[in-house]
Structures are given as structure tokens and as C-alpha cells.
Amino acid sequence: MEAETELVDRWRSLLTSYNIVAVQLERALQEAHGLTLSDFETLDRLTTRDCDKRRMQDLAAAMYLSQSALSRTVARLEKSGLVCRSHCEDDRRGVFVELTAAGFQRHAEARKTQIAILGEHLATAAG
Amino acid sequence: MEAETELVDRWRSLLTSYNIVAVQLERALQEAHGLTLSDFETLDRLTTRDCDKRRMQDLAAAMYLSQSALSRTVARLEKSGLVCRSHCEDDRRGVFVELTAAGFQRHAEARKTQIAILGEHLATAAG
DNA sequence: CGACGCTATATGCGTACGCATAGAATGACA
């Protein structure tokens, strides 16, 4: 089947593009801001929506992380003072995650790094 | 800058596409064949070249893995009997990695799973 | 030959991950 090798080639290409960018981005965010890629993505989800307060499940649905990984990511961010968690009043199983001022600021700084890395490596990677 | 948001959008798109496929592929390979995505990619690199015997450094260069991760991946594969390692005679620092018969077979089976998952999720993911 | 710098691979260590499950709160129904 020719379709099979074409499919595999497309995947290989996606894999390569992703990793070229992700490796650089991960390293840059860690060194410059002490953030994991997941940390940054989580902050990013919290800024790019209309409301800065979101339930865990909404975040989880929008992200690629497993539920447990997201829980720990938010725990890390809270420990660093970048977000805070509060119980939802209507449904007390739920947890709201909210950006702090420090979280806003850290995200804004990290975004500059992100843009720089993307400019440097995404064009190359994506062809 | 409009160029910035366009750049970020492209990255977000790449990130999403990659993860949709990678998550499914990782799970399917693990469940059906007991292989990590890295395991499979390593086997794949060993079959798709003219020669089935490659040095670690050649593998490392072709892959996204760090050197240490590749070393451990090959160790796993050897423990499972899918590859074997042998010292290079010309340069005894070097290590050759060679597919075993079992490795060939496992790869061939896993490739069917790969194709199936790609067919199912790559089109959707890549749009 | 001997010391030194360089390269190739392996390993100690700490971290983020996913899976399975625990724990807490909800809603429905007897």
C-alpha cells in the first residue's frame, strides 16, 4: 500500500517537527523562567480565555495532559504562587484554578521566550 | 504583532495534532505489544535503513531522544531480546545495535498497530 | 612510552508522567 507509507511519512514529519520545537522550548522555559512546558501551557490556558478562573476539568479537557498530571501541575504552580485553588461553591467536588498577579507576570515574561523560540525553530521545523 | 499570534497558533496546532496521535499510539503500542513509543521508533530506525546494524550515535542523531534515554531504551530492548549490542572492533568505545529475529517480528506486528492508529487519528489531527 | 584532551556509552539522581485507586461530594431512588 502506498497510502501506508505516505501516512507513516506524515507522522514521522509531525513527530520531527514537534520534537525540534518542544525540546528547545522546554529547555528555554526551564532555564529562563523555571517552568515546565506543561506549566506554561497551563498558565496559557488560564490567560487566553475570557475568564481567568477555570475548573480543573475544563483545563483538563482543553489540554493533552492526563487528569493526574494536570492535578500535579496545578499543585506545582500553586506552590510557586502562580495560581491559587479554591473550592467551587455550587459543586464542592470541583476546584477553581485562578491566576495570581505573579502568575500573570510570569506568563507574560515566559511568552516572550516562547515567541522567540518559535520564531527561531518553528519555521525550520514545520517547513 | 499579528505575526506573533499566527506563530503561536501554528505551534498550538502542531502541539495538539502531535498529542492526539501520540497519546493513542503510545497506549496502543503498550497494550498490544509492550512497547514504548521510543521503543518502537528505535526498532523502526533499525529496519528502515539499508543496514540492520547501527551504532548508538547514528541512532541518537536520527532520533529526538537524549543520549542517556537512548542508552536506556536500547537496554530495555536488549533485555526483551529484541536487539543485541556488540562492541565495534575498529573503535571499541562504539556499540553496534542489531535487530534480532524476534525484534524484526515484533516490529512488523507493531507496525500494523501503528498504521491502524495513524489511519484512525492522523487525518483528524492534521486536518 | 606517558600525559592530556576528546569522544562514545552508561549510570546516579531528581522530576514529570500515566494508570489505578482512594477520598469526598453529588444526585437519584427506595
Next chain:
DNA sequence: TGTCATTCTATGCGTACGCATATAGCGTCG
């Protein structure tokens, strides 16, 4: 109200990862 299935988040556990470093072999220059 009491029970029970369900939903939402957190956590125990084992695994793969990257970074830094150890180990082993190479080549050069004296």
C-alpha cells in the same frame, strides 16, 4: 433519611526522561 452509582480531584506506585558525571577507549604531542 439511607443506600448506591457517579463524578471530580488527589495520591501511591512504577516508569521514562534529561542533566550531570563516571567510565572506557581513542589520538596527539612531547
